[in-house]
Amino acid sequence: MSKQICTHCQEYSEVSRRTFLSRSFQSAAGLLLGNGLAALPAWMPRITLADPHVGPAGDTLVCIFLRGGADGLNMIVPHGDEQYYAHRPYLGIPRPDDNKAKNGRTLDLDGFFGLHPSLADLHPIYSAGDMAFVHATGSPDETRSHFEAMDLMERGAAENGDYTGWLSRHLATLNTGNNSALRAVGLGDMLPASLTGAVSATALQSIAEYHLAGQEERVGEMTALLNALYSQRDDLLTGAAAQTFASIDVLSRIDTERYQPSGRAYAENEFGQAMRVVAQLIKADVGVEVACVDLGGWDTHVAQGSVEGAQPSLMAELSAGLAAFYEDLPAQIGNVTVVVMSEFGRRVQENGGLGTDHGHGNMMMVMGGGINGRQVFAQWPGLHDEQLAGPGDLAITTDYRDVLGDIIAKRLNNPKLADIFPGYVVNEVGVAVARSH
Amino acid sequence: MSLSRRDFLKLGGLTAVAAGTAGCSAIGRELAQGELPAELSLPAPDTTGNDPILRLLNRAGYGPRPGDLARARQMGAAAWLEEQLNPEGIKDTAADLLARNLTLYQMDATQLIEQDRKDATLELVGSTIFRALYSHRQLYEAMVEFWSDHFNIYLRKNRMMPLAKILDDRDVIRPHALGKFRDLLGASAKSQAMLLYLDNARNTKEHPNENHARELMELHTLGVDAGYTQADVQEAARILTGWTIRRNGRQAGQTVFQAEAHDFGEKMVLGQTFTGKGEAELDDLLEMLATHPATAQRIAFKLARRFVADEPPEGLVQRVAQTFTETDGDIKGMLRVIFLSEAFAGAPPKLKRPYTYLISALRALNTDLSLSRNRAIGRWLERLGQLPFHWPPPDGYPDVAPAWATNLLPRWNFALALLHNELPGATPPLEKIVAAGKAQTTSNTLQLFAGLVYGRALTPAEEALFTNYTGSGPLDDPETQLRLKDSVALMLASPAFQWT
Numbered sequence: 038m039s040k041q042i043c044t045h046c047q048e049y050s051e052v053s054r055r056t057f058l059s060r061s062f063q064s065a066a067g068l069l070l071g072n073g074l075a076a077l078p079a080w081m082p083r084i085t086l087a088d089p090h091v092g093p094a095g096d097t098l099v100c101i102f103l104r105g106g107a108d109g110l111n112m113i114v115p116h117g118d119e120q121y122y123a124h125r126p127y128l129g130i131p132r133p134d135d136n137k138a139k140n141g142r143t144l145d146l147d148g149f150f151g152l153h154p155s156l157a158d159l160h161p162i163y164s165a166g167d168m169a170f171v172h173a174t175g176s177p178d179e180t181r182s183h184f185e186a187m188d189l190m191e192r193g194a195a196e197n198g199d200y201t202g203w204l205s206r207h208l209a210t211l212n213t214g215n216n217s218a219l220r221a222v223g224l225g226d227m228l229p230a231s232l233t234g235a236v237s238a239t240a241l242q243s244i245a246e247y248h249l250a251g252q253e254e255r256v257g258e259m260t261a262l263l264n265a266l267y268s269q270r271d272d273l274l275t276g277a278a279a280q281t282f283a284s285i286d287v288l289s290r291i292d293t294e295r296y297q298p299s300g301r302a303y304a305e306n307e308f309g310q311a312m313r314v315v316a317q318l319i320k321a322d323v324g325v326e327v328a329c330v331d332l333g334g335w336d337t338h339v340a341q342g343s344v345e346g347a348q349p350s351l352m353a354e355l356s357a358g359l360a361a362f363y364e365d366l367p368a369q370i371g372n373v374t375v376v377v378m379s380e381f382g383r384r385v386q387e388n389g390g391l392g393t394d395h396g397h398g399n400m401m402m403v404m405g406g407g408i409n410g411r412q413v414f415a416q417w418p419g420l421h422d423e424q425l426a427g428p429g430d431l432a433i434t435t436d437y438r439d440v441l442g443d444i445i446a447k448r449l450n451n452p453k454l455a456d457i458f459p460g461y462v463v464n465e466v467g468v469a470v471a472r473s474h
Numbered sequence: 475m476s477l478s479r480r481d482f483l484k485l486g487g488l489t490a491v492a493a494g495t496a497g498c499s500a501i502g503r504e505l506a507q508g509e510l511p512a513e514l515s516l517p518a519p520d521t522t523g524n525d526p527i528l529r530l531l532n533r534a535g536y537g538p539r540p541g542d543l544a545r546a547r548q549m550g551a552a553a554w555l556e557e558q559l560n561p562e563g564i565k566d567t568a569a570d571l572l573a574r575n576l577t578l579y580q581m582d583a584t585q586l587i588e589q590d591r592k593d594a595t596l597e598l599v600g601s602t603i604f605r606a607l608y609s610h611r612q613l614y615e616a617m618v619e620f621w622s623d624h625f626n627i628y629l630r631k632n633r634m635m636p637l638a639k640i641l642d643d644r645d646v647i648r649p650h651a652l653g654k655f656r657d658l659l660g661a662s663a664k665s666q667a668m669l670l671y672l673d674n675a676r677n678t679k680e681h682p683n684e685n686h687a688r689e690l691m692e693l694h695t696l697g698v699d700a701g702y703t704q705a706d707v708q709e710a711a712r713i714l715t716g717w718t719i720r721r722n723g724r725q726a727g728q729t730v731f732q733a734e735a736h737d738f739g740e741k742m743v744l745g746q747t748f749t750g751k752g753e754a755e756l757d758d759l760l761e762m763l764a765t766h767p768a769t770a771q772r773i774a775f776k777l778a779r780r781f782v783a784d785e786p787p788e789g790l791v792q793r794v795a796q797t798f799t800e801t802d803g804d805i806k807g808m809l810r811v812i813f814l815s816e817a818f819a820g821a822p823p824k825l826k827r828p829y830t831y832l833i834s835a836l837r838a839l840n841t842d843l844s845l846s847r848n849r850a851i852g853r854w855l856e857r858l859g860q861l862p863f864h865w866p867p868p869d870g871y872p873d874v875a876p877a878w879a880t881n882l883l884p885r886w887n888f889a890l891a892l893l894h895n896e897l898p899g900a901t902p903p904l905e906k907i908v909a910a911g912k913a914q915t916t917s918n919t920l921q922l923f924a925g926l927v928y929g930r931a932l933t934p935a936e937e938a939l940f941t942n943y944t945g946s947g948p949l950d951d952p953e954t955q956l957r958l959k960d961s962v963a964l965m966l967a968s969p970a971f972q973w974t
Contacts, residue, residue: 105867181707182688182698184869226859226881233876240880242857250887251894251960259960262943263886266968269935272823274969277879285883333866338673338685389681390673395688428704 094213095450095472096374096407097319099362100204100329102191102229103355103379105336106183108348108393109400110382110431112156113170113413117149120420121385128343128387130154141344146170150413154344155352158360162404167363167370169408169468171401172415174435175381179427181395183336186380191230193438193458201234203457204327207445208235210453217324218283224311229329239284244314245293248285260285291321300364304357308332312358316365319373326449332358335379339390359404371406374448374469378437385420386429398431401440407448407470414440414466439466447471510840510903511541514911516918517925519933526819527551528929532974533781533824534558534813535612537834540907543929555813558613559652559806568608576601578640583666583727586637594636595629595863598643602862603851606833607843617651617805618643619829620780622863623870625662625694627671629863634670637727638719639863642667655773655803656764659694663760664729666719672868675718677711679737687711689868691763700768706744712737713748713755731756770798774808776873781812782821784874790817823973825875828858831885835892835966836900838926840907844899850891851900857884882972889966893959904959908949916944919958927965940964 114130115121122129130153131138133145143151144160150172152160162168178186193203201209208221221238223229232238241247249256249263260282267278296317303309308330315328334351341348359375366373382399398418418424418432426432442454442463447470454463527546531538534555538546546554557564573579578589578597586594606615625647629636642665650658662668663686669675674686687710692698716736720728731753738750746762748755763769774794778786793815794808801807812818826834832855836843843851855861859881865871872878891897893904911922920940924932932940940961947954965971 179704180698181704182692183867184692185698223880226857226884227877228880238880247883249883250890251963252956255957255960258943259964262939262961263964263967265939266936266964266970270969272969272973273825273875273879274882274972277882278969280880281882336867338683339676388683389678390676390683392673392683394684428708 089210089212090451090453091212091214092450094211094215094326096372096405096448097325097369098204098327098444098449099315099373099375100229100231100327101355101359101375101377102187102231102329102331103335103351103377104183104187104331104333105379106186106381106383106395107335107351107379107399108337108341108383108396109172109379109398110385111341111343111348112153112352113146113172113400113402114143114151114153115149115172115417115420116143116145116151118417118420124386124420126387127391128341128393130344138344147413149417150415153349153352155349156356158356159402159404162360162363163411166410167406167408168402168404169410170413170415171403171435171440171466171468172413173398173418173431173433174401174437174440175397175399175433176437177433178381179397181381181397181427183380183395188230190378190380190437192233193231193441194460202229202231203441204231204329205233205235205238206457207449207451207453208237208327210456211449211451213326213450215324215326217287218280219287219318219323219325221327221329222315222318222325223329224314225331229331232327232329237280239280241284241288241314244288244291244317247288287323291317291323293317298361298365299367301361303361303365304354306354306358308354308358309361312362313365316362319366319369337383337392338388338394339392341387341392359402363404374403374405374407374444376441376444377402377404382431384429385425385431394428396430397426398433401437403440403444403468405448407472408468409470412468414468435466436461436464439464440468443467443469509539509541510906510910511544512910514540514907514922514925516911516921517929517931520930524820525929527554529818529821529974530554530813531612531929532826532834533616534809535616536606536830537837537974538929539837540840540910540926552814555613555810558611559809561611561614561652564610566610569605569611572601572604572608578637579644583641584725586640587634587727589637591633591636594640598629598636598640599852599862602643603833603843606829607836613809614651617809618647619862620777621647621651621658623865623873624776625658625665625668626865626868626870627667627863628866628868630866631671635667636863638665638667638670641665650805652805652809655769655798655805656760658805659764660757660760662694663690663756664717666727666729669717669719669729674714677715677717678735679712679715680735682708682711682715682737684708684711687714690714693868693870695763695769695772696766697768697772700766700772702744709741709743709748710759712739712741713743713759716752717756764803767795767799770795770803773803774798777808777812778817779873781809781824782815782817783824787817790815825878826972826974827871827873827878828860828881828885829855829862829871831972832858832888835889835971836902838966838971839892839902839904839923839962840926841892841900841902850897854884854888854891854897858888859884885972886964886967889963890960892966893963904962914949916946916949916954916958917941919949920944920961923962923965927962928970936970 111130116132131142133143133151135142141154145151159168176190178189191202218237219239221232221235222241223232224241226242228238228240249260251259264282267275303313311330318325332355337348378401379399381397383393383396387393416434418434438458438461443465445451530551531546576597578594609615627639627642629639646661646665672686672689673683677683684707688707691702716732718732720726720730733752736752740750741748748758774791778791778794794811797807797811860871895901908919913919913922921931944957944961
């Protein structure tokens with residue numbers, strides 16, 4: 038193939054697989070607070086919430102963030118809304134009963150919504166009652182800026198001010214008696230902003246490689262020396278180093294070599310391998326309460342693909358990873374809740390580059406053994422022009438905090454929703470089933 | 475997940491660079507190790523805990539090589555800075571030789587787009603690392619990195635990107651890195667790499683795409699809180715319609731304004747009317763954005779954050795912003811204000827970003843990087859989290875400590891790999907250093923390396939810890955040698971080498 042610049046053909050479909058991480062230069066991501074640090078610099082977030090709730094840990098929460106603004110309209114397709122097809126003559130996913138569609142069509146969920154064919158792996162989980170979707174959801178952010186939107190969503194606040202993440206505040210307001218260094222993990226080389234300020238959180242790329250290199254007979258002494266050097270100071274890295282040593286200690290007890298997933302093999306891509314690590318941590322029972330995984334590349338301004346293409350291949354990666362994870366944890370899934378979210382949805386009207394611009398409302402996915410599955414939770418706002426928000430976007434009828442708050446209260450045993458989402462009164466959407474204890 | 479399984483760009487060779495620079499690592503060796511001072515003296519203790527020359531070399535560049543500190547101390551901070559602000563006056567044989575030996579960098583756009591993108595990635599990333607490591611124009615290279623973040627380009631966005639980024643590096647970032655912001659902005663806005671990365675190549679009257687317009691305002695100039703609206707973004711996008719890349723013909727690969735794809739209607743951005751005059755509208759828009767007070771504020775803040783503190787003092791930011799306004803965005807002028815400020819003289823610790831950490835470790839030990847053989851550096855940079863030009867979103871690699879603090883383990887393991895010769899093509903010349911320092915004992919040896927790594931003698935507490943680890947055996951004892959290597963690695967891994 039000639040190497041001329043081709044801005045509309047396949048060359049554009051090579052969408053980022055590397056995580057589209059949120060790092061506004063103003064956002065303070067992945068901050069660790071060492072226990073008992075006395076003098077913190079002024080810019081460091083501090084979580085000072087009185088009287089955490091004392092109680093047992095609930096589900097392990099796996100939080101998957103689709104970076105870049107995933108086009109939820111083409112994932113959980115409103116095939117019952119003819120306006121969807123009017124806005125998307127090329128990108129629209131054919132109706133479930135469209136016999137002329139040769140390459141694939143929507144898999145019906147409830148007569149109105151359906152799954153993109155590249156999400157087919159999720160259909161059996163949905164049918165088994167362990168998966169639900171929420172639509173026309175999102176955050177009230179109006180900037181349509183990736184960085185602002187991710188920042189606000191991950192901090193769980195509607196406005197600037199509190200630089201801690203919603204997951205950090207969840208962990209800080211729930212005393213489960215769990216002192217594990219791996220109480221919260223972020224897969225990758227950075228922690229997501231939702232874990233900013235978490236007392237105990239580890240960025241983890243691989244279990245097997247998470248140890249100090251060097252010759253085995255001297256590693257113990259080296260660790261002691263390094264530990265002493267970091268302990269001599271009192272700064273941001275002091276706690277980070279302590280956390281690292283503690284995580285090394287825990288992870289050294291997990292045998293990754295002989296790990297065999299219970300279901301299908303995990304794909305050899307970054308997301309599949311990240312889900313494999315999360316599953317291993319859950320099975321190893323090392324105290325993980327929260328795990329964050331990113332999947333990037335969703336900023337599909339051009340050549341998004343309809344049934345096939347850039348976004349569908351990302352969807353396939355997502356659904357294969359979720360399905361492998363689900364199959365891997367048959368005994369544990371009753372104590373696991375997975376939530377999939379993105380910073381915003383995309384413009385309803387496809388653009389001239391056969392892509393979509395930054396939008397507003399979006400879908401969320403919830404998977405686990407303790408949810409009201411086999412349902413799409415949506416107060417559908419409609420897609421007529423006058424029903425759209427801003428420059429032509431899906432309106433939001435369910436705040437994303439109503440979904441997360443529902444899960445936190447019912448599955449994570451944490452009633453402190455007002456501390457986790459300050460200034461917001463959660464109206465639980467009903468996707469989660471209250472745990473028996 | 476195992477790193478070897480990750481879908482890496484196979485920096486598995488910085489080899490393309492080497493292809494064009496077969497002689498370069500030899501040259502580098504000659505220039506660099508040749509520069510190892512014949513004699514290295516043991517360092518003095520740092521009595522104040524505040525060494526402004528060391529801070530200058532660490533932040534306005536990639537850290538001192540052996541001998542650099544002594545030279546800079548002799549010159550004084552102001553003279554060193556002035557020299558660095560005029561890079562064309564600095565003799566820089568290694569960088570010049572590299573530049574002459576790069577192949578893709580010599581090509582025009584039309585030739586370049588016919589080349590292999592993998593070669594382009596290797597040449598781009600490899601030459602960037604090479605320059606950071608060897609060039610004497612350290613501040614210039616640091617500013618190239620700064621603007622490469624500000625005008626971020628992600629190489630894996632599509633197949634053209636590595637080729638287009640070579641043009642962007644050569645024709646946009648490097649010519650203007652110490653010039654005027656307006657020129658840099660203008661070049662970037664019309665850069666092939668930017669037009670492709672932010673999808674403007676497909677932004678037409680019929681089908682507007684607002685990606686470039688949004689990031690131009692949000693990231694390149696005004697900042698998200700400057701008070702513009704979604705409507706402003708859409709109007710700016712209309713101004714940008716028609717700016718694309720020529721697809722074929724004799725000028726293929728060049729930026730072109732296609733009048734037939736341009737929206738000639740009237741636009742209004744931030745209250746200013748733009749009449750439909752075509753090509754010149756973009757210059758008018760850029761002029762307005764470049765001279766907007768919010769832009770001066772934003773650039774000043776980012777520079778102060780980069781070089782002074784994660785949360786820079788407001789007074790300094792205002793002075794830099796004022797300099798921006800008074801000098802028409804003169805980058806040198808702003809840097810002068812920053813580095814000569816009291817805020818810099820008393821700046822709090824700043825965490826090295828991973829790329830700076832890696833390069834400064836190589837520099838501290840006068841380590842040569844044989845680009846032709848080194849397959850490990852790119853993988854380490856990925857593990858550390860900062861392989862140049864591989865940050866997907868348009869905001870550039872983060873510049874605050876919390877973003878990087880949770881990934882310490884790869885830093886530690888990189889240091890151990892470096893000292894134990896597990897980085898093929900990057901072997902620190904330890905014996906030469908020991909010889910130049912005439913170190914006879916483990917204690918002398920530890921202090922000698924502390925001078926190179928920390929720029930000061932070990933504190934008594936550090937000395938006690940390291941001496942306890944190495945023991946006091948003879949220097950020719952294999953176990954002692956291993957423990958000395960561990961010790962130097964742990965100096966690089968220690969917090970004192972993470973902060974500047």
